[in-house]
Amino acid sequence: MAKLTLDPRDTSTDTQELLGMYRLMVRVRRFEESLYRRYREGKIGGYLHRYDGEEALVAGVVPLLRRDDYILCTYRDHGHAISCGVPMREVMAELYGRVGGCAAGKGGSMHLIGPEYGFLGGDGIVGGPVPVALGVGYAIKMRGGDQVCACYFGDGAINQGGVHESMNMAALYGVPVLFILENNGYAMGTAVERSTRQPDMVAKAAAHGIAGEQIDAMDAQVVREAASRIIGSMRTTHEPYFLEARCYRYVGHGVADNAQQQRFYREEDEIEQWKRRDPLLSTRARLVELGALGEADEKALEAEVEAEIAEAVAFAEQSPEPPLDSLYENVFTESMGV
Numbered sequence: 307m308a309k310l311t312l313d314p315r316d317t318s319t320d321t322q323e324l325l326g327m328y329r330l331m332v333r334v335r336r337f338e339e340s341l342y343r344r345y346r347e348g349k350i351g352g353y354l355h356r357y358d359g360e361e362a363l364v365a366g367v368v369p370l371l372r373r374d375d376y377i378l379c380t381y382r383d384h385g386h387a388i389s390c391g392v393p394m395r396e397v398m399a400e401l402y403g404r405v406g407g408c409a410a411g412k413g414g415s416m417h418l419i420g421p422e423y424g425f426l427g428g429d430g431i432v433g434g435p436v437p438v439a440l441g442v443g444y445a446i447k448m449r450g451g452d453q454v455c456a457c458y459f460g461d462g463a464i465n466q467g468g469v470h471e472s473m474n475m476a477a478l479y480g481v482p483v484l485f486i487l488e489n490n491g492y493a494m495g496t497a498v499e500r501s502t503r504q505p506d507m508v509a510k511a512a513a514h515g516i517a518g519e520q521i522d523a524m525d526a527q528v529v530r531e532a533a534s535r536i537i538g539s540m541r542t543t544h545e546p547y548f549l550e551a552r553c554y555r556y557v558g559h560g561v562a563d564n565a566q567q568q569r570f571y572r573e574e575d576e577i578e579q580w581k582r583r584d585p586l587l588s589t590r591a592r593l594v595e596l597g598a599l600g601e602a603d604e605k606a607l608e609a610e611v612e613a614e615i616a617e618a619v620a621f622a623e624q625s626p627e628p629p630l631d632s633l634y635e636n637v638f639t640e641s642m643g644v
């Protein structure tokens with residue numbers, strides 16, 4: 307039975323990749339589940355958008371990026387931060403609004419950040435990261451490297467002016483941005499078909515001269531294979547690319563969107579159908595079939611993740627709140643000398 311930790315002597319790369327993705331997805335899923343409990347206990351305040359169901363999208367892409375590449379995403383950003391390597395304890399402390407958090411407790415759930423990991427952050431503005439990614443990609447172009455900038459955004463952003471201007475300019479100037487559309491079918495309670503007459507997202511990118519494809523993002527292996535090919539090619543072409551990732555969020559838009567609210571826009575049966583294609587389940591099944599994951603391995607992994615979360619909670623709880631007199635620090639007007 308293969309070990310869950312990466313063993314450099316093991317040459318069965320595919321199995322090791324699968325194990326790595328599975329471990330990452332379990333870490334993200336359990337982390338998200340634990341947040342809901344903390345929120346209900348009143349430990350976490352403000353907004354909270356969970357990524358349950360969409361984990362394959364980070365597990366299949368982020369490990370393929372180098373430390374000198376860049377990643378930007380939406381406010382649904384916990385999985386991205388953790389996948390980029392931001393320590394779970396710093397993510398948890400940020401959600402608690404404590405100084406030990408990755409944004410020193412001033413950003414909260416929607417504004418996680420880790421520049422030293424290439425993670426340029428989540429963004430509370432729908433479509434907000436896309437023009438920023440264009441600028442980051444343009445900087446890569448000016449410096450002349452082979453880095454890429456991966457920019458995640460939602461289907462709710464796809465019809466925005468700034469998003470289309472950014473795609474147009476990325477194509478026009480040849481800027482290495484990988485546009486990753488997290489198409490989970492809904493923008494809050496609005497289904498994609500209710501916000502556009504052209505649900506073919508790849509066609510929207512093609513209108514700007516950007517090549518792209520649609521993938522099944524409920525399957526981590528599919529995501530990884532596509533991302534590997536695309537990122538590899540972008541490092542030599544330096545051109546933008548568009549990936550429409552079909553996925554689904556299992557829980558409400560945010561914590562306020564409870565089961566009762568969701569009845570206004572989706573059926574329980576629809577959620578159950580998507581859950582049957584859960585990326586953790588399919589990856590796990592493959593690993594079991596390969597003989598790489600047994601009951602004992604799984605128990606060990608769950609225990610390891612549980613301990614990581616418990617340690618993150620303990621860290622967050624002992625970390626102080628930012629002092630009141632730091633309220634005006636890191637404020638744009640102050641740094642401008644106003």
Ligand SMILES: Cc1ncc(C[n+]2csc(CCOP(=O)(O)OP(=O)(O)O)c2C)c(N)n1
Nearest residue numbers: 382430431432460461462463490492493494
């Ligand atoms: C510019 C802007 N308009 C509206 C909102 C309010 N808002 C927050 S999330 C959201 C839905 C976005 O959905 P989508 O882009 O599909 O991402 P998902 O939540 O599905 O991951 C809206 C309209 C906002 N934050 N920013």
Ligand SMILES: [Mg+2]
Nearest residue numbers: 460461492493
């Ligand atoms: Mg959406």
